[in-house]
Amino acid sequence: RTLPPVLKELKHEGYTLVGLEQTTNSDSIYEFAFPRKMVLVVGNERLGLTPEELHWLDHVVEIPVYGLPHSYNVHTSTAMAL
Secondary structure (H helix, E strand, C coil): CCHHHHHHHHHHCCCEEEEECCCCCCEECCCCCCCCCEEEEECECCCECCHHHHHHCCEEEECCCCCCCCCCCHHHHHHHHC
């Protein structure tokens, strides 16, 4: 409940907000050019990012996963993105 105001402020300060989430329109992390002044936004382990949080993001990237499970846990995903 407290993340959207922070995202709004960071956006106002000129940061590009990049979410790490599997969505319909997300880009592959392997093809995305991360900007220098950016914030990586990760969601809840089970629920991911909320629609309100996704609203504030400039880009959404995902780590393609083939087979099961369908995604990595949030700790592993964050480490891979960083």
